[in-house]
Amino acid sequence: xxxxxxxxxxxxxxxxxxxxxxxxxxxxxxxxxxxxxxxxxxxxxxxxxxxxxxxxxxxxxxxxxxxxxxxxxxxxxxxxxxxxxxxxxxxxxxxxxxxxxxxxxxxxxxxxxxxxxxxxxxxxxxxxxxxxxxxxxxxxxxxxxxxxxxxxxxxxxxxxxxxxxxxxxxxxxxxxxxxxxxxxxxxxxxxxxxxxxx
Numbered sequence: 001x002x003x004x005x006x007x008x009x010x011x012x013x014x015x016x017x018x019x020x021x022x023x024x025x026x027x028x029x030x031x032x033x034x035x036x037x038x039x040x041x042x043x044x045x046x047x048x049x050x051x052x053x054x055x056x057x058x059x060x061x062x063x064x065x066x067x068x069x070x071x072x073x074x075x076x077x078x079x080x081x082x083x084x085x086x087x088x089x090x091x092x093x094x095x096x097x098x099x100x101x102x103x104x105x106x107x108x109x110x111x112x113x114x115x116x117x118x119x120x121x122x123x124x125x126x127x128x129x130x131x132x133x134x135x136x137x138x139x140x141x142x143x144x145x146x147x148x149x150x151x152x153x154x155x156x157x158x159x160x161x162x163x164x165x166x167x168x169x170x171x172x173x174x175x176x177x178x179x180x181x182x183x184x185x186x187x188x189x190x191x192x193x194x195x196x197x198x
Contacts, residue, residue, distance in 0.1 A: 006065035019185035044121035
């Protein structure tokens, strides 16, 4: 089964392709499709649906969309649905991954309760009437300083409670076992396998 992946993020495609092993994921840009929907939902599920519906309306073929983010308790759940754009309003420009997580660390200076959770929502659209949604989490906390070289995004500053390590310190295969996206993708793969007759 070929799946259009409603994203422009090569890192996410690589990770999701690994998690869904055996299924071909196609980014819109790889087929010359302009894709930049307004992600104005109030939560991750709403944004995943927005992206999936936007791409499905163009390709009319199976579409998978993901929306993920980091919720930090001490920051009232921020950055939340704005995780990918964190700090851009203050800076007036797009920030690199390292700039985003350093800004987060700056906001967390002196904060004792550093608990946080990563959330992933996946939306699979197979036809106008057939849709599946899965949401999963990865519990943890914000580290005092970045560490590790694996992963992307906020991985260098997110300590995974279950693993007892910072996300960016884990090899890809080990990270998949604990990560929000790994948990959600494993469940989604069961659905896709059923559709593919596996």
